[in-house]
Amino acid sequence: MAVSRNYFSGTIAWGILAFVSTVNAFYLPGIAPTDYNPGDTINVLVNSLTSWGTDNYSMAIANLEYYDPHLKYCVPEGGAQSRAGSLGGVLFGDRIQTSSMELVILKDEACKYQCTSHYTQNDLELITNYIAEGFYHHWSVDGLPVASSETYFYDDEEVYDDKFPIGAMYMLNDEGPPKFLLFNHFFFEIEYHRTKDDKIRIVGAQVKGVSLESKVNASGGEHSCESLNLLPIDVENNVPSAIQFTYSVSWKESEVPWATRWDKYLRVYEPEINWFALINTTAMIFFVVFLTALTLLRLVRKDIAKYNEVDLSEDVADELGWKMIHGDVFRPPSHVMAYSITIGTGAQIISTIVATLFLALLGLLSPANRGAFSTVLLMLNTVFGGIGGYTSAATYKIWGGQNWKANLILTPIVVPALVFIGFLCINFLLIFEHAAxxxxxxxxxxxxxxxxxxxxxxxxxxxxxxxxxxxxxxxVRVNQIPRQIPPSDWTRSLPFMMAMGGLLPFLAVSLQLYYILSAIWFQRLYYMFGFLFASIVSMLILCIMTTSLATYSTISAENYHWQWRAFFVSGSPTVYIFLYAIFYMYRYMELRGFMNKLLYFGYTLMASGLCFLALGMVGATSSYFLMRRVYSSIKVD
Structure with a gap:
């Protein structure tokens, strides 16, 4: 177990009463280092191809199989073998397989032959589409992503990109059609570190793809790829119909230890902006907490004192507001079964999210273990099914539900069944798109x-x-006959309360939402778990505060149907999140075709719905305890 300086730069611990600026935490790399001897062989693992789009072409959500029949990449002898991946990685599109590229420890290679692939006219047309849509390779060596050789600098430090394009597009002149290059030769540069016992550890891997008109001897012998003749794909003339795939390898000794080899991949981007957003969120929290305290402590205490000092009569009834509905405020909500199930499922989801983020904050979910975050998220959600069942049953019994057997059965089935059906529909769309x-x-x-x-x-x-x-x-005792609810103005309507109550919590997480969407759809390594954890906690606090104000406003209008209203007001930030995700799609992604937009909409709608349940549970539960605290303080005959 070793300390990685850059791995934890930017993580923060959220205290109970204050923010603690920065902390040094420990790093669990997820896998033990592998020591090699000179002459050992390492296979380059390949993954499904993902699209980023280009300046003039749209991107595709559906991943592409590496061994796509039209790309015709070289298959290793005996066929490509699938490597076992995490369940979460598989669900999110990882398809890790072996390749025909093998690296011999400390042995430089020049123009090593893989295979010759022959292409039809249809193949070439599809390849040009793939290049135009910006499809990228995702390779790995010794569990480390093979980075593009075109690195960039951030804060005067070199940063690696964990992908590289399958080809390039260029213009011969401003008016002619574009030419396309399919990369068929790959220059590997492998960085290694020698241990004290003279073992070799891989600490870096970079690759540069080029398009070469190479003439190598496929049967063996010395090959040369020194002639960098560009090999354009001419779809109209069906040139070339045969392409040879080769690669070169060079080894470079490095002083970088194995424990910090991920540092060039993981960066906290724009920390100043994140800190500024976090400070603004903290200011919002203090403001809303102050406003809530002013309303619920000063005004409510004053009302309670006044209520306890006077005899209720017609003269003071109009001034008492929420006190007059004490006999109805604990009346069970409509559709108590559905209410209990949503509260229980929301408790399960929010527990899963907070627990997973906390583990990530501690550094227990390493990017070295691909798909670890999503796998832990799934496993914790499975284990926390007990929290969902317990919370749902408790809620159902508190509100006087009688059919407890139905509650036990429906709680773990209803929402998972809806999610599973939605997931099946999305999976059928992916199958229809022939996606990896x-x-x-x-x-x-x-x-x-x-x-x-x-x-x-x-x-x-x-x-x-x-x-x-x-x-x-x-x-307080619940009256047998429900009290008539007087009409109220538009400012106390549910749509208005949702619109106003969801805005501040959404602002608390809006900045991190951009990075999260970029990580999901553009396969960027997300590492700002400290800022994300703080943003989530801030959003939950703001949800509780704004929902408390909305609930107080509701009962002040003598409306005792506050349970579902609190749930919807607290879940309303998810509506803003969904709208932002749609804006992000049109602003940054430019998806190709209706099918890709439908896939994006399906994924976003499903995730937003689950988040709505989680946030709704937080507000509804906090409002329940607020009502208990308020109405236990008044005297009732």
Whole structure:
């Protein structure tokens, strides 16, 4: 276990009462270092291709198989072997396979032959589309991404990009059609570090793709790729119909130790802007907390004192507002079963998000273990099925639900079933697009088995325990006949409250949302978990405060239907998040065709819906305890 300076630059710990500026934490690389001897062989692993788009061409969401029948990349002898990846990585499109490229430790190679591929007219037309759409390679050596040789500098330090394009597009003149180059030769530069016992450890890998008109001897012998003759793909004339794939390897000794080899990949970008946003969010929190305290402490205490000093009569009824509905405010919400299920599922989701971010903040989710974050997210959500079942059962019993068996069964089934159906629809779209991201049937069965064997039993067991407990009783008696709700103005309508109540919490997370969407759709390594954790906590605090104000405004208008209203107001930041994601798609992505836009919309809608449940649960639960605190302070005959 070693300390990595850059790995934790930018992570912050969110205290109970204050922000702690920066902390040094430990680094768990996720895998143990592999020591090699000179002459050992390493296989270059390849992954599915992803699209970024180009200046004049749209991008595609659907990943592309590396061994696409039209690209015709060289297949290793005996066929490509799939390497076992994490469940989360597979669900998010990883398809890691072996390649025909092998690196011999400390042995330089020049123009090593792979294979010769023959292309049809249709193949060449599709390849030009792939190049125009900006498809990129994702390779790895010894668990380390193979970076593009075209590195850049950030804060005077070199930064690696963990991908490189499959080809290039250029113009012979301003008026002619573009020419396309398919990279068929790859220059590897491998950095290694010698240990004290003279072992070799891989600490860096870069590659440069070029298009060469190479004439190598496929049967063996010395080959030369020194002639850098560009090999344009001429679709109209069907030139060239045959392309030879080769690669070169050079080894370079480095002083970089193995423990810090990820430092050039991981950077906290624009830390000044992130700190500025965090300070602004903190200021918003103090302002909203002050406003809430002013309203709920000063005014409510004053009202309670006045209420306890006078006898209720017709003369003071209009001045009492929320006090007059004490006999109805703890009336069960409509559709109490659905309400309990949403609260329980929301508790499960928010627990999963916070726990996963906390582990990432501590450095326990290493980027060296590809797909670790999504895998832990899935596993924790499975284990936290018990939290969902317990919370749903407790909520259902508190609000007087009678059909407890139905609650036990429906809680772990309803939302997962909806998500699974949505996921199946998206998967069918991916299959229709012939995308590499389509989840294999075996992984779908494994995902179902994990839910059926772990999440479902935990939810049933914990829900049964919750029903056996005696929960809170309403602090005031509920009237048998519901009180008539007087009409209220538009400022107390649900749409207006959602629009106003969701704005501040959304602003708390809006900056990180840009980086998260970039990480998801552009495969950028996201590493600012400290800022993200602080932003999530800030958003939750603001959700509680704004929902408390909305609930107080609701009961002040003598409207005792506050439960669902609190849920929707607290979940309303997700509406802004969804709208921002749509804006991001049109502003930065320029997706190709209706199918890719439908895929983006489906993914975004599903994620937004789950976040809505999580945030809604936070506001609804906090409002419940607020109502208990307020109405337990008044005297009722």
């Amino acid at each position: 991201g389509a989840v294999p049937f075996g992984n779908m069965v494994a995902l179902f088995a994990v839910w059926a064997l772990i999440s479902l039993p935990l939810s049933l067991f914990c829900g049964f325990l919750a029903f056996k407990r005696d929960w809170f009783k309403a602090p």
